[in-house]
Amino acid sequence: MEAFTVTTTTEEETMQLGTRLGAILASGDVVLLTGDLGAGKTHFTGGIARALEIEDYITSPTFTVVNEYDGGRIPLIHFDIYRLGSYDELFEIGFEDYLERGGICVIEWADLIPEIEERAGRIFKIDIRRMDHVSPNHREITICLPEGERL
Amino acid sequence: MKILVIDTACNLARVALTEDGVLRKEITVDDKRRHSVKLLPAIETLLADCGIAAKELDLIGVTKGPGSFTGLRIGVVTAKTMAYALRIPLVGVNTLDAIAASFSQVDEIICPLIDARNTRAYGAFYRGKERIGARFVRPVRDTLEAFLSEFENETMLACGDGTLNPTIVEILMQGLGARCRIVDAADHPGKMEDLANLAFSIYRDAPDKSVFDCNAIDIDYMKDWG
Ligand SMILES: Nc1ncnc2c1ncn2[C@@H]1O[C@H](COP(=O)(O)OP(=O)(O)OP(=O)(O)O)[C@@H](O)[C@H]1O
Ligand SMILES: [Mg+2]
Numbered sequence: 001m002e003a004f005t006v007t008t009t010t011e012e013e014t015m016q017l018g019t020r021l022g023a024i025l026a027s028g029d030v031v032l033l034t035g036d037l038g039a040g041k042t043h044f045t046g047g048i049a050r051a052l053e054i055e056d057y058i059t060s061p062t063f064t065v066v067n068e069y070d071g072g073r074i075p076l077i078h079f080d081i082y083r084l085g086s087y088d089e090l091f092e093i094g095f096e097d098y099l100e101r102g103g104i105c106v107i108e109w110a111d112l113i114p115e116i117e118e119r120a121g122r123i124f125k126i127d128i129r130r131m132d133h134v135s136p137n138h139r140e141i142t143i144c145l146p147e148g149e150r151l
Numbered sequence: 152m153k154i155l156v157i158d159t160a161c162n163l164a165r166v167a168l169t170e171d172g173v174l175r176k177e178i179t180v181d182d183k184r185r186h187s188v189k190l191l192p193a194i195e196t197l198l199a200d201c202g203i204a205a206k207e208l209d210l211i212g213v214t215k216g217p218g219s220f221t222g223l224r225i226g227v228v229t230a231k232t233m234a235y236a237l238r239i240p241l242v243g244v245n246t247l248d249a250i251a252a253s254f255s256q257v258d259e260i261i262c263p264l265i266d267a268r269n270t271r272a273y274g275a276f277y278r279g280k281e282r283i284g285a286r287f288v289r290p291v292r293d294t295l296e297a298f299l300s301e302f303e304n305e306t307m308l309a310c311g312d313g314t315l316n317p318t319i320v321e322i323l324m325q326g327l328g329a330r331c332r333i334v335d336a337a338d339h340p341g342k343m344e345d346l347a348n349l350a351f352s353i354y355r356d357a358p359d360k361s362v363f364d365c366n367a368i369d370i371d372y373m374k375d376w377g
Contacts, residue, residue, distance in 0.1 A: 091374055097220045099268060121269060 001125075003144040009137050014040045014128070017141060018047020020151050021124065025051070027074050027102045030120035032110035035128035040139055041108045044126060045078055048106060052076055060108070065093055068103075075103030082108065087115040122146050153203060154210045154347045155194070155233070159186050159226030160218025160246040161265065161312040161336070166193050167343035168201050172351075174344040175201045186225050194229070208239055212350025215243030216371040217265055217273040217288070223370050231365045240363035242350040245371065247286055250311045251277040252349045253341040259306040259332060262298065263341075264291070264313025270322065272313040273373055276301070288373050291319050295326040310334040310341070 008014045025031070031048065033041040046058040054072035061067040061080045069076040077098050084090055090113055098105055099120060110116055117123065124145060131138035143151065152172075158165045164186040167177035178197050180189045198205055213230035216223050227243070234241035250263035255277070264272040267288050274294055275286040284301075287294070291313070298307055307327060313319050314336050323331050354363060361367065 088374075091220070091372070094220050096268070096374075100219075119268065 001144045001146060002150070003125075003142060005140055005142045007131075008040075008139045008141060009135070011040060011043050011137075014043050014139060014141065015047035015050070017143075018044040018049075019051045020047075021126070021143070022048035022051025022104075024149055024151065025074070025104050025124070026122075027104065028099075028121045029104050029124065030099070030116075030122065031104065031106040031124045031126060032117065032120075033106060033108045033126050033128070034111045035126075036130045039128040039130050040141075041126075041128060042080075044128065044141075045076075045106050045108070048104070049076055052104065066098070075101065077101065077103045077105045078108075079105065080108040081110070081112055084113065087113050090116070124149075152209050152351065153207055154212060154351060155197075155208050156212040156343055156347045156350060157190070157194075157226045157230050158214045158246075158249070158341075158343065158346060159190065159222040160214040160216060161222070161340070162219075162315075163340060164190055164193070164222070164226070165340070165343055166190070166197050167347065168197055168203065169344050169347040170201075172344070172348055174342075174347075175203075177343045183219075183222070186222055190225055190229055194233075205233070206237060208233075208237055210240050210242065210351065210354060211237075212242045212244055212347055213368075214246040214249050214346065215368060216246060217267075217286075217373040218246050220372065223372070227368065227370050231368065234365035240354055240360065241365045241368055242354050242363055243368040243371075244346060244350050244353065245286065247273060247275045247311070248282065249346045249349060250341040251275070251282070252280070252345040253339070254308055254310060254334070255280045255345075257308050259308035260298070260302050262294070262307050262309050263311035264294070264309055264319065265311050266313045266316050266319070270316075270318050272311075272316075272319060274311075274313070286373065291322045292326075295322060299326070305330070307331045308334060310336065310339065312336045312340070 052072035127142040129140045164180040168175045261277040276283045
């Protein structure tokens with residue numbers, strides 16, 4: 001896996017990075033998003049949605065756990081697993097069926113349930129860190145791509 | 152003895168009716184996303200075509216996993232609801248056992264495989280009607296290694312929907328070559344009358360029939376990966 005870090009200073013820049021990633025995603029891919037509270041995971045996902053030509057405004061599925069967007073070139077399945085306690089709970093909402101649906105699964109807080117990684121297909125890892133000591137809008141985004149992919 | 156069997160564990164939804172061990176009719180729905188809409192009408196058609204009223208049924212058999220999450224829920228809930236309404240026994244059959252039962256006449260070691268993504272598969276080994284060792288879910292490469300170390304000089308008959316995955320087939324063929332026979336699940340997904348007969352023998356052989364109460368059966372997703 002190739003990893004590199006990008007710095008952004010506005011939410012729009014973070015979204016644009018998401019759009020660049022979205023452009024190389026294919027159906028069945030899984031994006032694991034990690035980072036601090038309010039880091040920009042949902043905005044990054046909004047950027048991915050643009051690349052998939054989804055017109056809806058992406059909001060955090062914090063309470064519903066999963067939102068599906070079917071209006072674009074490839075379905076986007078957006079998870080926020082912050083409130084889930086275990087892989088079993090994720091399984092019970094049909095996670096493994098979502099993996100097979102031929103869409104792109106984006107999972108916020110993916111590191112909270114380690115089992116996700118071994119069960120998902122081709123994985124892209126995005127870690128977004130706040131740099132509050134630099135400025136409130138500063139973010140360090142580390143991107144880890146599967147073998148053979150480049151942004 | 153009239154038995155209704157339901158199998159929605161893999162990519163097809165199938166229902167069948169057997170009478171005294173003989174298949175009367177079978178209906179297949181090949182539309183994975185619409186099992187929930189099509190299953191009950193298929194059962195209605197099945198019964199009507201056989202000229203049998205639901206209340207004449209003696210037993211229901213259903214594959215209870217492993218398999219597709221949504222498929223299993225639809226199949227098991229439908230089976231439970233019918234068994235409850237008709238007050239008849241419900242027998243949950245492990246999907247791997249059901250597939251293997253269709254091949255119990257062969258000389259090879261039977262290895263049903265159900266795709267679990269990322270070249271993993273649910274599986275087990277059988278000789279005739281006997282399962283050898285535990286059921287498992289693991290990378291197909293590990294299954295291949297296990298086969299090579301447990302069964303010297305024997306041939307594997309691989310079946311089940313795992314055979315529809317080209318990577319799985321390639322791993323088996325590379326490792327076993329002529330020692331592997333692949334039965335494509337598209338041609339032979341396992342016979343429904345074998346599922347019905349297996350459900351019946353499980354029922355007949357059980358000393359305690361209360362385990363066949365519709366509330367007693369649970370889906371066995373085999374989701375805990377070894
Ligand atoms: N460089 C930046 N990139 C992304 N968001 C930024 C940036 N600078 C400031 N922000 C602000 O940070 C917030 C990020 O919110 P967002 O919901 O995307 O984060 P999140 O990581 O999904 O949060 P949560 O942990 O609640 O899921 C927004 O209010 C956004 O305006
Ligand atoms: Mg969020």
